[in-house]
Amino acid sequence: VFSQYLEPQVAQAAFDILDFAGYDVKVLPSVGAGASFLSKGFIGEARTHAEKVLSEIKALGGGADVSVVGCEPPEVYCLKHEYVSLLPERRAEIESITKNVWLVDEFFCA
């Protein structure tokens, strides 16, 4: 959310480094992963947002071939750790995606 509306220069820096290193970077249409909803107790909205984000990742062929990276720790770890709790019936599918979700700093160190 901050990267979209307040500090786009942070996301741009991540994009520049990834581009420089030769990665093909696609930007997901959704803003954030839903951490803002969760932090204020909007569980239903967070669940709906999670479904939207997962659809967007799957549209890119999500899975082992696609790494999902983010700049903001709450958003990245919301996607990585909270989606299974939000959508428990999709556990296997979510775990196959979230094993390739990284804070961009972690991605650079992998």
Next chain:
Amino acid sequence: VSWKGNEFSEKTKVTFHPHCHQRAEGLADDGLPSGTSATVAMLKMAGFDVDLIDAGCCGMAGTFGYDTEHYELSMQVGELGVLREMRNAEARMQKAVSTGSACRLQIKQGTGVEAQHPLILVRDTLLGKYSRI
């Protein structure tokens, strides 16, 4: 492109305040850096000497410090550690960095110090050194 291994010879000291969610991230299953340690590792790979501070929350705590009724308490929390550490960083001529957008705003409003996101430091250093243009 490989940029691992401290190819940069000129060290720059930074004082790093990590986001709380990052500090809460546990160790990675594969043993690779995760959460706070990943940002420290990334900065070190780009040639920075990192002072990692362990000063708790900056006081902003998500949107808590944005609330009018919480502003004073928020600043008091910041003064318990983070704001003092950032003033010290500036006094030592070290760059102040933080991964939290709200943290950086709290630091700016509480101390006047303009903390930067580490990705911007790394990008500027990396592309300045290895620009293909």
